Amino acid sequence: MSVELAPFPVLAPLFLAAVLAALEHITNRHRILDLLSLATVAAVLVLDLLLLKRSFSGTVVYWFGAWTPMQGFPVGIAFVVDPVAALLALFAAFLTAMGFLYSWHRFKAVGTYYHTLMLLFLASMQGFCLTGDLFNMFVFFELMGVTAYALTGYKIEDSGPLEGALNFAVMNSIGGLMVLFGIGLLYGITGGLNLAWAGAFLEGKAGGATVAAAFVLLSLGFLVKGAIVPFHFWLPDAHAVAPTPASVLFSGIMVQLGLYAVARIYWVVFSDALDPAPLRLLLLSAGAATALLGAVMALLQRHLKRMLAFSTVSHSGMMLSGIALMDPSALAGTLLYLVGHGAVKGALFVCTGIILYHYNSVDEETLRGKCLPLKATGALFCLCGVALAGLPPFGTWAGKGVLEQSAGSLGYGWLPPLFLICSGITGGVVLRAGGSLFYGVGSANFLSSSAPSSGKYEEPEAFEEKGGTPRMMLLPLVLLVVVAVGAGALPQLQSSLAEGAARLADGKGYRATVLKGGAYAAAALPQPDRPGLAMGVAAALAAVAVAGFFFIPPDAVRPLRGLRRALEGPVALLRSLHSGYIGDYTAWFLAGAAVMTLFAIMSQ
Amino acid sequence: MSERFRIMLYLVSALAFAAALRAAFAGLPDFGAYCGAYGPLVLESMQGMRHAQQGVAAVTFDYRGFDTLGEEFMLFAAVAGALLLLRRQESERFREPKDQAGDRAGIEPAPAVLGLGLLMFPFTLLLGIYVVLHGHLTPGGGFQGGVLLATAFYYVYLSGEYGDLLEVAAGDTVARFEAAGAAGFLLVGTVPLFTGHRYLQNVLPLGNMGEPFSAGTLPLLNCAVGIEVTAAFLLVISAFLRQVLLIRKGKHS
Numbered sequence: 001m002s003v004e005l006a007p008f009p010v011l012a013p014l015f016l017a018a019v020l021a022a023l024e025h026i027t028n029r030h031r032i033l034d035l036l037s038l039a040t041v042a043a044v045l046v047l048d049l050l051l052l053k054r055s056f057s058g059t060v061v062y063w064f065g066a067w068t069p070m071q072g073f074p075v076g077i078a079f080v081v082d083p084v085a086a087l088l089a090l091f092a093a094f095l096t097a098m099g100f101l102y103s104w105h106r107f108k109a110v111g112t113y114y115h116t117l118m119l120l121f122l123a124s125m126q127g128f129c130l131t132g133d134l135f136n137m138f139v140f141f142e143l144m145g146v147t148a149y150a151l152t153g154y155k156i157e158d159s160g161p162l163e164g165a166l167n168f169a170v171m172n173s174i175g176g177l178m179v180l181f182g183i184g185l186l187y188g189i190t191g192g193l194n195l196a197w198a199g200a201f202l203e204g205k206a207g208g209a210t211v212a213a214a215f216v217l218l219s220l221g222f223l224v225k226g227a228i229v230p231f232h233f234w235l236p237d238a239h240a241v242a243p244t245p246a247s248v249l250f251s252g253i254m255v256q257l258g259l260y261a262v263a264r265i266y267w268v269v270f271s272d273a274l275d276p277a278p279l280r281l282l283l284l285s286a287g288a289a290t291a292l293l294g295a296v297m298a299l300l301q302r303h304l305k306r307m308l309a310f311s312t313v314s315h316s317g318m319m320l321s322g323i324a325l326m327d328p329s330a331l332a333g334t335l336l337y338l339v340g341h342g343a344v345k346g347a348l349f350v351c352t353g354i355i356l357y358h359y360n361s362v363d364e365e366t367l368r369g370k371c372l373p374l375k376a377t378g379a380l381f382c383l384c385g386v387a388l389a390g391l392p393p394f395g396t397w398a399g400k401g402v403l404e405q406s407a408g409s410l411g412y413g414w415l416p417p418l419f420l421i422c423s424g425i426t427g428g429v430v431l432r433a434g435g436s437l438f439y440g441v442g443s444a445n446f447l448s449s450s451a452p453s454s455g456k457y458e459e460p461e462a463f464e465e466k467g468g469t470p471r472m473m474l475l476p477l478v479l480l481v482v483v484a485v486g487a488g489a490l491p492q493l494q495s496s497l498a499e500g501a502a503r504l505a506d507g508k509g510y511r512a513t514v515l516k517g518g519a520y521a522a523a524a525l526p527q528p529d530r531p532g533l534a535m536g537v538a539a540a541l542a543a544v545a546v547a548g549f550f551f552i553p554p555d556a557v558r559p560l561r562g563l564r565r566a567l568e569g570p571v572a573l574l575r576s577l578h579s580g581y582i583g584d585y586t587a588w589f590l591a592g593a594a595v596m597t598l599f600a601i602m603s604q
Numbered sequence: 605m606s607e608r609f610r611i612m613l614y615l616v617s618a619l620a621f622a623a624a625l626r627a628a629f630a631g632l633p634d635f636g637a638y639c640g641a642y643g644p645l646v647l648e649s650m651q652g653m654r655h656a657q658q659g660v661a662a663v664t665f666d667y668r669g670f671d672t673l674g675e676e677f678m679l680f681a682a683v684a685g686a687l688l689l690l691r692r693q694e695s696e697r698f699r700e701p702k703d704q705a706g707d708r709a710g711i712e713p714a715p716a717v718l719g720l721g722l723l724m725f726p727f728t729l730l731l732g733i734y735v736v737l738h739g740h741l742t743p744g745g746g747f748q749g750g751v752l753l754a755t756a757f758y759y760v761y762l763s764g765e766y767g768d769l770l771e772v773a774a775g776d777t778v779a780r781f782e783a784a785g786a787a788g789f790l791l792v793g794t795v796p797l798f799t800g801h802r803y804l805q806n807v808l809p810l811g812n813m814g815e816p817f818s819a820g821t822l823p824l825l826n827c828a829v830g831i832e833v834t835a836a837f838l839l840v841i842s843a844f845l846r847q848v849l850l851i852r853k854g855k856h857s
Binding site: 004007011014015017018019021022025026062063064065066067070071073075076077112113114116117120123124127135136139140142143146147149150151153154156157162165181185187188189190191192208209210211212213214217576577579581583584586587588590591593594595597598601 | 806
């Protein structure tokens with residue numbers, strides 16, 4: 001009998017987290033902690049790869065404590081590993097490995113439980129991806145939160161990290177509460193916590209207000225994590241101040257796991273009970289609003305990490321729009337986009353970390369023209385800018401291409417232009433920053449130079465040494481770019497994700513596999529078409545155009561002055577909305593929650 | 605956002621959200637009308653399959669033991685996070701606490717407080733140990749007992765001996781105990797794997813129902829949680845005390 005691998009991606013990092021917490025008091029040798037952490041992540045990577053391989057031949061169902069369903073009712077907790085679950089877990093492990101590579105040796109991490117918290121974070125993401133149980137999902141959601149809050153506040157010397165961590169903690173705890181409400185409702189109706197059971201119970205029954213409310217409440221919690229408007233306010237506050245390895249994980253995968261959870265619970269539990277049309281409208285409008293607002297806010301930043309954080313908000317909105325189409329092929333495109341975006345955004349955060357390492361600043365204005373010596377980093381930073389916009393052959397291009405094709409065929413022809421705008425802006429801002437930092441182009445522009453949060457001086461997070469950028473900081477950067485290219489260039493990933501998405505979207509098949517056992521019979525799928533190059537190139541050109549617009553000297557062109565006056569009001573309004581006050585954020589949360597819940601209840 | 609606008613937005617949204625929740629809750633079964641399959645199944649199976657007499661403990665540590673593992677590590681993570689945030693900054697330094705009154709030689713607790721502390725310490729300790737060890741038999745268990753155990757040490761602090769408490773809790777021993785408690789739960793779960801069973805499967809001898817050594821792994825898991833929780837709360841209180849009493853800005857002496 002072969003050993004079942006399913007629980008080990010969670011158990012291994014949990015165990016090592018405890019061991020390292022004790023070790024930290026015995027040895028202050030950074031190297032040992034680094035080595036053990038990296039070895040653990042490597043082990044998790046291998047485990048996830050094996051699980052992924054196994055999941056393609058059939059969904060792996062693992063009942064903890066051997067509590068298999070009793071008289072058809074699941075009394076225990078199950079891990080249900082299908083290709084999408086395994087792939088997301090694998091990607092989370094990969095990004096964690098990149099974080100550890102970045103922090104190798106030089107990171108100020110002794111006596112701070114850094115390694116322990118990162119491993120706990122990894123374990124929580126693994127569990128969140130692999131579980132097939134709603135309450136277990138909530139447990140890992142909370143564990144993910146607790147570790148993430150602490151990591152956000154890592155640099156205690158500044159007040160920013162503590163405020164960011166507090167905003168993050170309050171908003172995500174409110175989100176957690178919504179998830180708990182949703183669990184309560186769903187348990188009250190179905191009597192079970194297993195996703196498959198709840199789905200099977202609801203299948204074919206008339207949905208009604210209670211079921212709709214359960215879906216919306218669960219989604220609300222996960223959308224807070226997913227930074228969807230109007231629940232996104234915490235994200236820039238937190239991502240901008242977190243240490244680099246944490247930012248890589250937050251923007252690369254944690255936010256997206258919130259969206260994954262919405263997709264998972266929709267397809268497994270609610271897809272055969274609720275009318276999809278109003279839910280599609282609800283999620284799609286939230287996604288589109290998020291994509292636009294995030295992009296515009298990214299334009300207004302001079303603090304590099306805050307700019308990247310708003311860019312994550314925008315891309316998260318695009319991914320929610322993809323999920324909201326509630327269609328397997330759109331879902332496949334979204335997942336591909338998730339991988340491509342995560343790798344590119346991770347690379348950009350590593351670049352910012354390298355800039356911080358050399359100059360103790362992440363401010364576009366202070367650093368203008370100062371980063372000329374960082375040739376490799378500068379080139380990669382700008383490359384990531386066009387990659388973020390979706391230049392072929394990056395994963396962002398392939399994912400967005402697939403998504404746009406299915407959006408077009410589903411009758412949502414307005415989505416591709418919206419994506420083009422948002423990609424153009426978010427990619428263009430990166431190019432603008434890259435141009436001014438590494439090549440000294442442009443000058444203080446009227447949109448971002450007045451931003452209240454500048455990041456002019458930031459506490460260093462690593463011990464600086466003489467000489468250039470440490471190789472161990474460049475290594476994750478290069479690896480991330482390679483993965484970003486690979487995600488788009490390899491047609492295998494696209495076809496695997498098409499199969500994975502089809503299986504995720506097959507609620508009936510999932511339920512039958514979990515509750516009745518038996519192998520999952522995958523329907524043979526036709527080889528999906530490769531996305532066209534035109535939209536990708538157009539988006540990259542749009543990004544270049546956006547950056548070029550900001551490189552025009554501000555007083556050279558007369559109409560610019562008029563534009564500047566016209567935009568003053570809206571810019572000030574947008575800035576004042578993102579006030580940093582937790583009271584404001586809570587009020588917005590409640591407003592969004594009320595609108596969404598009422599809409600869902602009345603439409604079902 | 606102005607104060608007025610925020611409050612108005614909040615009130616209107618809260619009312620609308622409350623109305624939505626009310627409509628949603630109306631579709632739930634009536635109070636007391638339990639129609640789920642879970643309760644009966646657990647109550648029917650736990651005595652025969654696990655020799656367990658307490659449903660809550662059986663669900664927490666056996667049927668859904670994996671959730672509890674996650675929750676135990678949540679506390680572990682919270683403590684690690686608290687210690688991370690409360691650590692001494694590079695610009696700060698440790699300083700011996702000084703009595704602010706100035707007219708006393710040292711800190712002397714009042715006799716009544718000292719006496720009560722001395723009296724409460726052993727009994728709270730004993731109660732904590734009892735609650736942990738009987739977690740699978742009576743209400744309570746590792747989480748509750750662990751809090752009681754930590755409370756016993758809080759009495760040491762309350763009776764004025766906070767130096768003693770800091771010495772006990774700030775040392776490495778408590779941190780190691782905490783890690784051992786957390787890892788212990790995890791390792792108890794891995795034992796069945798060596799005999800080809802599932803993670804956290806209850807494969808130990810089940811004993812006679814109602815006895816201290818019964819219900820298989822339940823007492824072991826409760827003990828692991830008890831150790832973890834005790835150590836966790838000691839670490840947190842010592843971190844807070846250190847922050848308040850010992851850590852000062854480094855610039856001026």
